[in-house]
Amino acid sequence: MTIAIDLSGRVAVVTGGTRGIGAAIADCLAEAGALVVVCGRQLPDAPAHEFHACDVRDPDQVAELVAAVVRNHLRLDVVVNNAGGSPRAYAAEASPRFSEAIIRLNLLAPLHVAQAANRVMQQQDDGGVIVNVASVSALRPSPGTAAYGAAKAGLLSLTQSLAVEWAPKVRVNAVSAGLVATEDSLEHYGGEEGLARVAATVPNGRFATPGDIASAVAFLASPLATYATGANVVLHGGGEWPAFLRAAEG
Numbered sequence: 461m462t463i464a465i466d467l468s469g470r471v472a473v474v475t476g477g478t479r480g481i482g483a484a485i486a487d488c489l490a491e492a493g494a495l496v497v498v499c500g501r502q503l504p505d506a507p508a509h510e511f512h513a514c515d516v517r518d519p520d521q522v523a524e525l526v527a528a529v530v531r532n533h534l535r536l537d538v539v540v541n542n543a544g545g546s547p548r549a550y551a552a553e554a555s556p557r558f559s560e561a562i563i564r565l566n567l568l569a570p571l572h573v574a575q576a577a578n579r580v581m582q583q584q585d586d587g588g589v590i591v592n593v594a595s596v597s598a599l600r601p602s603p604g605t606a607a608y609g610a611a612k613a614g615l616l617s618l619t620q621s622l623a624v625e626w627a628p629k630v631r632v633n634a635v636s637a638g639l640v641a642t643e644d645s646l647e648h649y650g651g652e653e654g655l656a657r658v659a660a661t662v663p664n665g666r667f668a669t670p671g672d673i674a675s676a677v678a679f680l681a682s683p684l685a686t687y688a689t690g691a692n693v694v695l696h697g698g699g700e701w702p703a704f705l706r707a708a709e710g
Contacts, residue, residue: 465682468493471533472681473525475516475573476543478504480642481593484670485540488678494538497529516543516569519576526576535584538681539577541570541615542593546608559607566611567618574622578630587629589681592619593673594636596696612636616692623690631689633680638696641667663698 472489476482477498486509490496498507499514514525529536544566549558574590581588595612602609616634623632639645639662641655649655659666676693679685 463684465492465678465684467538467678467682470494470537470681471497471529471535472538472540473497473499473529473536473577474509474540474542475499475514475569477509477540478507478511480644481637481640481670481673482540482542483508484674485542485593485677488671488674489538489540489681492678492682494681495533497533499525500543516573517564519572522569522572522576526573526580530580536577536580536588537584537586538589538591539573540591540593540677540681541573543569544593544608544612546605548604549607550604551606554607562605562607563611563614566608567614570615571618574618574632578622578626581630582626584629587631590622590630590632591677591680592616592632592634593677594619594634594692596636596638596694596699598636599694619692620690627689631680631685633685633688633690634692635673635676635680636692636694636696637668637673638662638694638699639667640673641669661700662696663701666697668695668697 467489472494474482474486477486478500486496486498496509498509499512501515503511512525512528514521516522546562570592577590592615594615597609598612598616619632619634649658672695676695680688
């Protein structure tokens with residue numbers, strides 16, 4: 461028996477879908493047959509998919525995005541909350557404004573998007589799917605990005621609560637990404653040598669690719685995962701070697 465992800469006839473929205481992990485997710489869903497709409501704050505130079513300008517931190521812009529998708533395509537089947545992130549800032553120095561902005565982008569924005577999508581999906585005979593892109597920062601200490609880790613932990617809790625509230629019509633799941641090689645990785649980890657040192661701490665011996673994350677999202681969005689809701693797929697290459705074992709080995 462051949463098992464394939466088939467999203468033919470589905471309409472999908474990927475927030476932050478113009479670069480990095482989001483672009484890989486958009487491409488993967490399109491390759492599986494979905495009509496993909498991406499959004500971001502600025503129009504990219506050469507958008508690969510239908511693009512709508514939207515700041516997902518603004519509930520009014522989110523409502524207009526969802527309304528436009530339904531107006532143009534008559535339905536909405538899959539939403540991927542991918543937009544997010546945080547610059548490094550240690551908690552002792554982070555301003556209240558900075559912390560609030562990080563939580564707004566990584567927790568409140570996905571909630572606003574999910575609420576707008578759910579209102580449409582609940583009216584469709586076959587419901588819909590929401591996938592939240594979270595992070596291992598929600599599952600372990602996140603020094604230097606404390607507000608981000610806390611927001612992603614909240615996103616995992618939100619995923620479980622929405623899955624219960626919106627079942628059975630709408631499935632809500634999460635993918636918690638570990639270290640991912642993107643355009644920003646070289647700068648963030650100090651170039652190729654830094655990247656190699658960090659990759660050596662991962663049992664799988666490498667960073668994830670954006671495609672690794674995209675494949676998991678596509679699976680959760682597909683009919684292959686019809687019994688998955690409230691789930692969190694952790695993609696971290698085995699996590700990290702425990703520091704105490706490294707210390708014991710000298």
